[in-house]
Structure formats: structure tokens, C-alpha cells
Amino acid sequence: MIDTNVFQDKKAVYYTLGCKLNFAETSSIGKTLKEAGIRTVRKGEKADICVINTCSVTEVADKKCRQAIHRLSKEHPGAFIVVTGCYAQLKPEQIADIEGVDLVLGAEQKGELINYLGDLKKREHGEAVTTVAKDIRAFSPSCSRGDRTRYFLKVQDGCDYFCSYCTIPFARGRSRNGKIEDLVAQARQSALEGGKEIVLTGVNIGDFGKSTGENFYDLVKALDEVEGIERFRISSIEPNLLTDEIIEYVARSKRFMPHFHIPLQSGCDEVLKLMRRRYDTALFASKIHKIKELIPDAFIGVDVIVGTRGEIPEYFDRAYEFIKSLDVTQLHVFSYSERPGTQALNIDYVVSADEKHRRSQQLLALSEEKTRAFYARHIGKEAVVLMEKSKAGAPMHGFTDNYIRVELPHDDSLDNQLVRVRLGEFNEEGTALKGTILA
Template sequence: MIDVHTFENKTAAYYTLGCKLNFAETSTLGKILEENGIRKVRPGEKADICVVNTCSVTELADKKCRQTIRKIARQHPGAFIVVTGCYAQLKPEEISHIPDVDLILGAEQKLDILQYLGDLQKKQKGNIVTTPTKDIKKFSPSCSRGDRTRYFLKVQDGCDYFCTYCTIPFARGRSRSGTIEQLTAQAREVALSGGKEIVITGVNIGDFGKQTGETFLDLIESLDQVEGIEHYRISSIEPNLLTDDIISFVARSKRFAPHFHIPLQSGSDTVLKLMHRHYDTDLFARKIETIREKIPDAFIGVDLITGVRGETEELFEESRRFVESLDISQLHVFTYSERPGTQALKINPVVPVPERHERCRRMLEISEKKLHDFYYKFQGTTRPVLFEQPRKGAPMHGFTDNYIRVEMPYRKEWINTCRPVKLGEFNESGDALLAIEI
């Protein structure tokens, strides 16, 4: 039984590392605590509770988590520190030895945080509450706004793929998802609260509905009927699960933006096999061609990993040539990092770390050119833009339906509204086009 008086006049600070899915879940954690009388801490105020939602996608991510926890302990002396997320699920014992950590919650317990806070008394060593990954069954719905205009709607969690380089199935468990009825209701709530854009997120969203007999296509068709939402964006979706029917639906839909984010990871079939990916470069190239045929204006972002074990110089060059040949808009490039417990550790040869970073740099050069060319192609055209709340002193900014960043002078009445604008020249930093009011 939770003693609500324990939480009277308490404040909480929230810290999120990693993916959009984590941000959605942190937002839900905040709502849970707020509904039980725990107010979000104000700037400069010391918090009674600090919640850290962690990432563990790379060794660097683990290091950032540890640094963040220590920094929080200094900023909020005496606070009850809760650590959750992927790092907490994978390495709870390691976290329990970090000074000032009081509670470590695994993936299954994350959104049941109230049950484990107790009397908020500091501990000598962090209390660990986790479920073995193989036993994680529950799907916990989450939807976040954060500090920006767009919302992130979690529709799926976990993964059944077990790629050789990846720890996500061990951190989040097997694939599971919400129901269409449940998720469509959440989208309606976003619309009623004034939300205009929703990003559909998860670990492997194309795998949606395995337990319920529903499909991802069924889901997006239902979401498309929710009045009040201007744009939906589909976050990362596996190429083998991005069906032609999904692409065709986006092409004709009322609200789904012409925007795709598709993980490639390598442009070499040999490396894709070493990774245990579920497609080859021929399939990937066909997906890009289908999108361009049906939605010529679409923004296409692609994930890539450089320097994985087994990626020889020749195979990297093969990957680089394939990536250059694709009619895509941008690359999101990650440098490979060894993760304990993954099958990739058995693969040779090992790419030296400096060479991994050099390959990353070369791929980023390709990305910069492709993004510039994509923006350039739309100069002088008119596109709808959803404008966001800018930082103090910063220019107004927003994104077109096909994800071109635009800037213009501040207009308060334009915040969280979708307006057609003409796309002009590049801004001074070259990362956005200047919007011209029409």
C-alpha cells in the first residue's frame, strides 16, 4: 500500500539518455509521479527525487550514464536517486555500486515506480528490482510531449531479431505492443490537448501486433482517422517490414508525412550476414526505389554502423559505394562499439578504433552532401511547416512535412501551428532554409 503522505510537497527531476522511446517513457513516469503529488522541480531548485532513464546502446552510452548519475548526485545532494532504462536492466549490479544511487528498476518495473519508492530514505547500496529479460511480458503504454511541439507515441517494445552487435533484446525483452484501440485513444488525447504532430516510436515498430493479430498497416490506417493531428511521422522501421502497402498508404494518407527512417547498418551483403540482418542490399535498394516512385518528395533517413567486426577495408568500400548510389536524404552514422554478451565478439577481424572513427567521418561527408542536395532541390517551393517553440533569443524554427528544417523571425502566434511557407536560401550555419511568409 502506497502512503501518499510520503510524497507530499516532494519534487522530482528527470534525466533521459538515448532514444525517443526513452523520452516517451520518462514523460509517462513524470505523469505518474505528478498524479501522486510529486511536482517537477523548478530551475535552480534542489530535487527530492531524481529519475534517470538510461541508454546502453554503446560503451560510450554506459559511460555517459555513469557520469550523469554522479553529476546529479552533486547537483541534488541528498536526493533519492532512481536509475532505470536499458543500462539498469543490463548492468544493475554495476549501477548499485555508484555512490548515492538508491533504486535500480528494470524494464518491467519502470512504470511501476511508485511501488518501489518506499519512504524515500537513502540507502547504503542501491536496491535492485529487475525481471529476467526472458520473463518480460508487459507492454507499458507511453506518450510524451517533452518541451517541443511534437509528441512521441510508443506503440511497440522489445525485439525478436537478436542482431549480433545489439543488446536491445537483452535490455527490453521480446517484441510486444499495444492494441490499435488503446493507441488510437492516446492519439485522440494528444489532439484534444492541442498536439499537432505525433512520432510513432518503438524498438521494432514494423513488428507491431504479433500478439493481437493486428498489423502496423492496420494501426496507421486507424491513426490517420484521428481529427486534429496535422502530421504523423514513422520512426525507424526495418526495411523487410516496410511493406509496399505501407508505402502506398503513406503516399495517399491525409496525415502521414512523406518521411521515412530506415536502418541499413551496412551496404555490404557480407557484413549484413555477419550482423544477422533480415534483408540484403537488393531488397533495401528496391524499398528506396519504391518510395521515390510513389512519394518523390519524401525525406529518407538511413542508419549506418561503421567499423563492425568483420568489416574489412574492401567491405567498407563496398558499403560506401552502395550508400552513395542510394537516392536518400541523410545518414545517421554510428561508430561500432563492442557490447558484452553479443555474438559479434566472436567475429574477426577487429577494426582498430581510430579506423572506425575515420570510416564514420567518411560516411558523414556523404551524408552532408546528400542532405544539402535534398534541401537545395526544394528551394523556391512551398511546403507546410509545423513551427515549434524556439529557445529564448533563437529564431523561429520548424520542419516541413518532408522534414526540411526552416527558420524565420519570431512570430509568437505561429507556435504549434502548421503554415504554408516558401523555402528560401540556406541560413548562415547551413543547416536550415529560410522561410518566406506567403
């Protein structure tokens, strides 16, 4: 049994890099530490504990993690520094050698971080305690919102796919998940806490059920019956796992929003084969067509990687034209980053950094064009917006059911409230539509 007396009057600062799943897990860690008597630092205070939850999807992510460790070590001198997350799982020795780091925890131990804090005594350089399990089996539940309006419910973790460019199966382990009854209970608790929207998160959520003999469709149906939660969103789902059954259910659902996020990665079949993805462009296009047929106003976000090994100019041009032809709303564009130990390193053709940048900019311009066109189609329409907290005096923002960002004048009473508005023109930054509250 851990002695929580050592934590009384202690303060912690949290820093998260990477995906929504990481943010959800950091929020849960913060909640656990708070229950043990450790409060979050206020502006201008020095922390006793720094928790850094890392990402390792690209070399840039690794670099940002190292920079965050150095920065927090300087900003909070003498603080007990804990590093966890994907980078910690993949490169624990590298992180342990960074000056100031006291504890390195892998994916298996992240959810039990408080049990590893000990007496919070600083270690000397090179003596950081490292606890990383190679075989990651545990599922650590998480449903929290941190400083956000929306809750993030972790339903699944890990991945069995082993795409040629990706280290996630090594960083997060094999696919595993919570039980439907437990996840429903977490959603109900979120409703009791005043939550109105929950985003389902995971690494490969369509693969839900591997460890419990259940399936994602049944999870969706069960969550749809949770009273008090007005909105559910599916964060990201593989196209081959997004069944017509799920699309049809969302189309008639009481609470699941007309909002999909689907990773494409490449719009060229030859590149998809090199990536070892489990679908082709024809299947992807059929999913987009099915969504738009049943839910014409659905928001569809798409992940794309540019400059992967083997993506010759002809393949990129083909991918660009395919993506241009899709009735999607927004592209999340990533430049390929070489990851040690991945099969992609065996592919000879390498795309230069300058060419990756050019391709990325070309797709980002296409994304902006598609998003603005989608927003413009909704000007003059009525919509219900869930408003999010903003800084005093700053405009407030929220999202419609189909994820259009809406701006309203600041009003604290609107925080976490569903507001009916009429959608107006773009704001000055072009990032949202201005709303007018309807009586």
C-alpha cells in the first residue's frame, strides 16, 4: 500500500504530445494524482512533479518529447520528472539518460503511475528508474476531460496490423479493450458529472472486442442508450472496419454524430500495398459514398501520409487526383518519417524532404478548399452547437453535430451548453462560422 502522506501539498504539471488517446490518459493520470492529494500547478507556481506523456509517431515527435523534458526541467527545478507514453516504451534507455529524468514508465505501467512515485526523491544523472514491459497486455481504462468540454472515453488500445511504416504495435502492444458494460458505466458517470459529449478513442477502435469476445457495433448500440450524454463521436476508424452496419446505425442514431474520421494514408493502390494497408481505394471510395448517400451533411476527416518510401511522383499524382475526387471535408496531412525497425526501410525509393514538403502543401491547400466549401454550404442554416469554455473576453467556440466550428461572443453562461444558432459568414481568421443565437 502506497503512503499518500508523502503527496500532501504537492503540485504537478502535465505535458502531453500526440493523439487524443494520450490526452485522455494524461487526464486520467491527473485525476488519480489529484485523488491522492496532488493538485495541478497554477500559473507562476513551481511543480514538485512533472508528468510527460510522449508520442513517437515521427522523428519530429521524438524531438519534441526531448525538448519538453529539457524545458520542464528548467521551468521546474528540482521537480520529480516522470516520462511515459510511446517514446518511453520504444526508447526507455535514451530517455533515462536525459538529465533530470527520474522515472521512465512504459505503456503497461502508465495507468499505475502513482504506484511508482515512491518517496519523490530525485535521482542523479544516469540513475533514472526504468520500468518497461516488452509484452504489453493490460488495458488501462480512461474516461476524462481534463480542461476540455468533451470527455474522451478510451475503449481500445494497441494494434495487430503492423503496417510497414508504423511502430504503434511495438509502442502500445496488441489489440485489447474494455468490456462494454464497464465502458457504459464510465459513460453514465460522465453524464452524472455534467458531460454532454463523449469522443470514443483508441488506437484501432474498429478492432474492438479482441479481448472480450464483443464487437464495436454492439458497443455503439449500448452507448447510444446512455441517458444524459447528448453526443458521441467516433474518433478514428479503419475503412475496412467501418462496416455498412455501423454507417447505417449512425445515420439513424439518437446520439452518434454525423462525423467520421477515416485514415486513408494514400490514394494510390500501389502505395497502399507497400504500406501493408488492408484495403484499396475502391473500398475506401465505397465507404465515402455510403456515408454521403445516407448522411449528406456528414463531416468526413481523412488522414493522409505523403512521401512514404516507394511513393514515386506518378503514385503521388494518382493519389492526389483520387483524394480530390472524394466528397470529404478535411485532410490531416502527415509527412512520412522513417521509424527504426519498420519494414518500410527495406523499400529503395526515398522521397526528398523538399518533395515531401511540396506534396504536403499541395494536399493542405486541397484540404482548405474542401473544408471551406463544406462550411459555405451551411451558411444560413440552423444548427445546435455545444459551446466550449474560453478565456475571458475572447470569443467562444463550439461545434455543430457535424463538426462545423462556430464562433459566438463571450458569455460564461454558455460554457458546456447546447445552443441553437443560425450559421453566418466566416470569422476573420476563416476558421469558423459566426453564429447568431436563436430564441
